[in-house]
Amino acid sequence: MSDRSIGSQESVKRQECFRRLFLHEWRRRRITNKEMARRLGRSLSLINKIKACNAAVTPVIHNQLVAVLEIDIDVASFAIDILGKPELYFDPGFRQFVRWIVDVASNYDNAGEECATFMALASEVGSAPGAPSIFQKLLGDIQSPVATAS
Incomplete structure (x- = not known):
């Protein structure tokens, strides 16, 4: 189950x-x-x-x-499933951030440069519960196809 x-x-x-x-x-x-x-x-x-x-x-x-x-199910899922704060869905800055993450994750050709920026941002977001680990997981998901494609 x-x-x-x-x-x-x-x-x-x-x-x-x-x-x-x-x-x-x-x-x-x-x-x-x-x-x-x-x-x-x-x-x-x-x-x-x-x-x-x-x-x-x-x-x-x-x-x-x-x-x-x-x-926007990507933004809603990130706010609810990852952070447990549905009110973040209505924050324009949060919405823009999630859209950026989705764009990075779906654009493997330019992921190398974006991943460095992503990890720098992830290290600064340490105050959100569970945020660093999810950023690490997303980064791993982004880098995996790049590594296998090279």
């Missing part, structure tokens, strides 16, 4: 973080419950319960909310 199995403490915490992110974005966009029900193809009753935190957000509804609210 994985540590993200339904009902595990980590899974419940992750679901709650995503729920907070969804509700904040939902309110920020001023989408009415009726409009959200229409967009998701769900009953107004269910949407009211989800917004009031009286109904679970199933994986299907989770994916629909990501699409309807146009959530």
Whole structure:
């Protein structure tokens, strides 16, 4: 059984973080419950319960909310899964940083120079819980294809 199995403490915490992110974005966009029900193809009753935190957000509804609210899943996952702070999703500087990480990770041709910058930044971010180890892992993932390609 994985540590993200339904009902595990980590899974419940992750679901709650995503729920907070969804509700904040939902309110920020001023989408009415009726409009959200229409967009998701769900009953107004269910949407009211989800917004009031009286109904679970199933994986299907989770994916629909990501699409309807146009959530950047890379930024959301980094904020929630790695740092456990969904409020970081709304920080423009954090969003730009995560987009940069994703760009570096997906652009192996220029990874060497970017990796040095990345590690310098990672060493400065030591105050965030778990951040240095995840930076090291990401750097390893970036360097692995570069090393095997040479």
